Amino acid sequence: xxxxxxxxxxxxxxxxxxxxxxxxxxxxxxxxxxxxxxxxxxxxxxxxxxxxxxxxxxxxxxxxxxxxxxxxxxxxxxxxxxxxxxxxxxxxxxxxxxxxxxxxxxxxxxxxxxxxxxxxxxxxxxxxxxxxxxxxxxxxxxxxxxxxxxxxxxxxxxxxxxxxxxxxxxxxxxxxxxxxxxxxxxxxxxxxxxxxxxxxxxxxxxxxxxxxxxxxxxxxxxxxxxxxxxxxxxxxxxxxxxxxxxxxxxxxxxxxxxxxxxxxxxxxxxxxxxxxxx
Amino acid sequence: xxxxxxxxxxxxxxxxxxxxxxxxxxxxxxxxxxxxxxxxxxxxxxxxxxxxxxxxxxxxxxxxxxxxxxxxxxxxxxxxxxxxxxxxxxxxxxxxxxxxxxxxxxxxxxxxxxxxxxxxxxxxxxxxxxxxxxxxxxxxxxxxxxxxxxxxxxxxxxxxxxxxxxxxxxxxxxxxxxxxxxxxxxxxxxxxxxxxxxxxxxxx
Numbered sequence: 001x002x003x004x005x006x007x008x009x010x011x012x013x014x015x016x017x018x019x020x021x022x023x024x025x026x027x028x029x030x031x032x033x034x035x036x037x038x039x040x041x042x043x044x045x046x047x048x049x050x051x052x053x054x055x056x057x058x059x060x061x062x063x064x065x066x067x068x069x070x071x072x073x074x075x076x077x078x079x080x081x082x083x084x085x086x087x088x089x090x091x092x093x094x095x096x097x098x099x100x101x102x103x104x105x106x107x108x109x110x111x112x113x114x115x116x117x118x119x120x121x122x123x124x125x126x127x128x129x130x131x132x133x134x135x136x137x138x139x140x141x142x143x144x145x146x147x148x149x150x151x152x153x154x155x156x157x158x159x160x161x162x163x164x165x166x167x168x169x170x171x172x173x174x175x176x177x178x179x180x181x182x183x184x185x186x187x188x189x190x191x192x193x194x195x196x197x198x199x200x201x202x203x204x205x206x207x208x209x210x211x212x213x214x215x216x217x218x219x220x221x222x223x224x225x226x227x228x229x230x231x232x233x234x235x236x237x238x239x240x241x242x243x244x245x246x247x248x249x250x251x252x253x254x255x256x257x258x259x260x261x262x263x264x265x266x267x268x269x270x271x272x273x274x275x276x277x278x
Numbered sequence: 279x280x281x282x283x284x285x286x287x288x289x290x291x292x293x294x295x296x297x298x299x300x301x302x303x304x305x306x307x308x309x310x311x312x313x314x315x316x317x318x319x320x321x322x323x324x325x326x327x328x329x330x331x332x333x334x335x336x337x338x339x340x341x342x343x344x345x346x347x348x349x350x351x352x353x354x355x356x357x358x359x360x361x362x363x364x365x366x367x368x369x370x371x372x373x374x375x376x377x378x379x380x381x382x383x384x385x386x387x388x389x390x391x392x393x394x395x396x397x398x399x400x401x402x403x404x405x406x407x408x409x410x411x412x413x414x415x416x417x418x419x420x421x422x423x424x425x426x427x428x429x430x431x432x433x434x435x436x437x438x439x440x441x442x443x444x445x446x447x448x449x450x451x452x453x454x455x456x457x458x459x460x461x462x463x464x465x466x467x468x469x470x471x472x473x474x475x476x477x478x479x480x481x482x
Contacts, residue, residue, distance in 0.1 A: 087313030
C-alpha cells in the first residue's frame with residue numbers, strides 16, 4: 001500500500017454507535033476502535049494509536065499522516081437541519097464502485113423506479129463537471145432530473161437539481177433540491193470505509209430540512225434507496241474500478257464518473273482500482 | 279391496521295406483500311431497527327415484549343408472529359388458504375433462520391456461523407426446488423396448488439433475497455419460475471433486493 005492510500009481520512013464508525021471496543025477492517029488490515037471517557041480511539045493491529053477525528057456523526061481515522069484536514073461541509077452546520085445517522089450497510093464491491101454508483105443519475109428510473117426516477121423520463125441533460133484544482137475535488141453542477149419522489153419530504157414529482165462533490169477518494173457529498181424549502185440544499189453523503197479492495201462498509205449520512213418525517217422514516221427512506229443499489233454493485237464486472245479506458249464506452253451522462261476516475265488516477269489513488277485496460 | 283415496520287426486514291415485507299395482494303390497506307409505522315435498535319425501545323417492548331418486528335396492531339389485537347399475521351389477514355379470504363399451509367409456514371421460519379441470518383450477517387454485520395447458515399439455506403432451497411418441480415409436473419405453479427396461498431407469500435421473501443446473503447439462485451429453475459409467478463400477481467409490491475417485473479417483460 002502506498003502513501004497515496006494511507007494518507008487519507010476514512011470513516012470507521014458512527015460515533016453514536018460506539019459502545020464496547022470492537023474490531024473492523026480498514027484497507028485490508030484489522031483495526032480496533034472504542035471510546036474511553038468520551039474520547040474515541042482507533043488502534044492498528046499492533047496496538048499503535050491512529051489519528052482520529054469526529055465529524056458528521058462519524059469517527060474518522062487514517063493509517064498514515066493525512067495530507068490535509070478532513071473536508072468540511074459548511075452548509076451542514078446551518079441551523080434547522082436534522083442530522084440523520086443512517087447506519088451502515090456492507091457491500092461486496094470495490095469502495096470506488098460504491099462512490100461511482102452514488103455519482104450516477106442515469107440508473108435512477110431503472111433501479112429506484114417511481115422514487116428517484118421513472119420511465120419515460122430517462123434522459124440525463126448535459127451538466128457541468130470539473131476537477132476543482134484549488135481544492136482538489138471533483139464537482140458536478142447543474143444536474144437536473146425528474147423525480148417522482150425525490151425525498152421523504154416530497155409529495156409528488158419534481159425536477160430536482162443536484163450538485164455532486166467528491167472531496168476524498170471514498171467520500172461523496174450530494175447537494176439536492178430541498179422539497180419543503182426551495183432555495184436551500186438538502187445534503188446527503190456517502191462515506192465509504194474500504195474494508196478490502198473488493199469489500200466495503202457504506203455509511204450514508206444526511207443533513208436535511210424536514211420537519212414532517214420521523215427520524216425512522218428518514219433512515220428507512222435512505223436505507224431503501226441504498227439497498228436497491230447493493231445487488232447491482234455486487235454484480236458489477238470487473239470487480240475493481242477501471243481507471244484506464246478499455247472496453248467501457250462512457251456516454252454524456254457518465255461525465256462525473258469519467259472525471260472521478262481521472263481524478264483518482266491524477267492523485268495516484270489505486271486501492272480498489274484496476275489500472276490495466278479491461 | 280397498523281404495521282410496525284422495518285423497510286429491509288424480510289418478515290415485515292411478507293406482511294406488506296400479503297396486504298398488498300389482498301388489497302388491504304396498512305398504515306406503516308417505520309421503526310429504526312438499524313442503526314438505532316428502536317425495536318428494543320421501551321415503547322416497542324410495551325407493545326411486543328419479545329422485541330421483534332413486525333408487529334401488527336388492529337384495534338386491541340396485537341400480533342407479533344408473522345405466520346399469525348398471514349392467517350389473520352386472510353381469515354376472510356379462504357382462497358388464500360390450503361390445508362398444507364402450516365408445514366410451509368414452518369418451512370418459511372427455517373428459511374428465516376438460515377438464508378435470513380446469512381443476509382443479516384452480510385448486510386448489517388450480524389454475528390453468525392455464516393458457512394452453516396448458507397449451507398442449511400442451500401439445503402432448504404433444494405427441497406423447495408424439488409417440490410416446485412413436482413408441482414410443475416402436476417401442472418400447477420404454486421406450493422400448494424394452482425393458486426397462491428399464504429404458504430407462497432411466507433416462503434417468497436427470504437428465498438428471493440438469498441443473494442443478499444451470498445447464496446445464488448441460478449441453479450433453481452423451478453424456483454425462479456415460481457418467483458416470477460409471484461412477482462406477476464396483481465397488486466405485487468417490491469422491496470430493496472426484490473425487483474418488480476420490468477415492463478419490457480410484457481411488451482404491448
